[in-house]
Amino acid sequence: MQYKSCQWVNRGIEFRTDEIRLCCYGYLQGRETEYQTTLFTDYHGGKIDWDAFFKKKDELKQMHKEGKYLDACKDCIYLHERDWDEENYINHFTFNHWTKCNCNCTYCYTNGDKKAFNKYKEYKIYPIIKDMFKQGIIKKMGESCLCFGGGEPTILDGFDKLIDLFVSNGAKNIRINTSGIKYSKAIEKALKLGVMSIVISTDAGCEQTYEKVKQVKCYKKVWENIRKYNKAAVDKKLVKVKYILIPGFNDNYEEINKWFDEVVKNGVTAVSLSVEQDWYNTHQPDFTPEIYEQIAYMEKRSKELNLDLEIYCEALAVLRSK
Secondary structure, eight states: EEEEEEEEHHEEEEEEEEESOOOOOGGOOOTTTGGGEEEEESSSOOOOOHHHHHHHHHHHHHHHHHHHHTTTTTTTTTTTEEEEEOOBBBBBEEEEEEOOSSOOOOOOOGGGOHHHHHOOOOOHHHHHHHHHHHTTTTGGGOOEHHHHHHHHEGGGGGGGHHHHHHHTTTTOOOOEEOOOOOOHHHHHHHHHTOEEEEEEEOSSSSSHHHHHHHHHSSSHHHHHHHHHHHHHHGGGGEEEEEEEEEEETTOSSHHHHHHHHHHTTTOOOOEEEEEEEHHOOOHHHHHOOHHHHHHHHHHHHHHTTOOEEEEOHHHHHHHHHH
């Protein structure tokens, strides 16, 4: 049946530290509505009631068929009209079920309450996914999308085994957000096969600013790993280096230009651009002209350097505000 909906409502699941949600994009419509995408609360791993899971999804799909949407879904950039099949299965995943990391970024969402986030213990995700494959809940992996957020994926227990499981079952679109501090052979293998893209946020053009933002001394090591991943990738555009504009830290043209110099010097051909999320949430829709001009400059500079540019929805919203 043809109607306006999204892959996440129809095919998605997000594993969080204590919940299961449809997706992680509800915050784009405002923090007060993002919890509407929650399917199960008080989840800490283990058995999932799939009948109840798909019943909730069916209710949301019926809303979409009738042209009705949750506030968290209204005007979402992932909504599009197409002919959706009626079969229930999953092939879109977001993993946000842990917060452990090997750096301490100033903009990290855990900074709001480190004590609370440090209490969360990651649950074993590998047996859950393996069981989903066994039950036939995961299907059509040629159309799949896998995203890793949470803490640092490469230090997640069983990360390499999980990636190998998905790759061996035909996953074609795995996206890893990583600090780049720990080098992963599983990532290297997936890049060679062309089934994964990685995003490494350096957010700086020099060691001093990097250490100020990341609060670890790993600038040279990260760029070394970027070069290694870039060399392994069958397509260089699968390795993206990201710059998050953080007012008060790296929102100046000197730092931005140094970052572009590093990108070019290290043979990177793909970059990503975003804006610090808390700043975005507290300033929308009245964004400062300075941030708008810097984003516009970075877009222009990327074109001049023939870099493949990915603009995150926060930065895109700033550009569209003018």
